[in-house]
Amino acid sequence: MLATCDARMEVMDCIKKDFEDEYYPDPEKVAHITGLPLGVVFDLLIELKNQGCLGKR
Numbered sequence: 001m002l003a004t005c006d007a008r009m010e011v012m013d014c015i016k017k018d019f020e021d022e023y024y025p026d027p028e029k030v031a032h033i034t035g036l037p038l039g040v041v042f043d044l045l046i047e048l049k050n051q052g053c054l055g056k057r
Contacts, residue, residue, distance in 0.1 A: 022055060
């Protein structure tokens with residue numbers, strides 16, 4: 001379980017770094033870059049948006 005959480009946090013960090021200028025990045029583009037299923041990408045983007053980590057600039 002810990003490895004799953006670490007991997008999830010690593011992917012979220014990559015999304016924050018790569019898409020920090022976008023308020024809500026295109027989920028299909030994120031899915032293509034990360035190699036994750038679209039449903040997982042939606043969940044991660046919603047979580048990042050709720051945390052206030054996207055669209056800071």
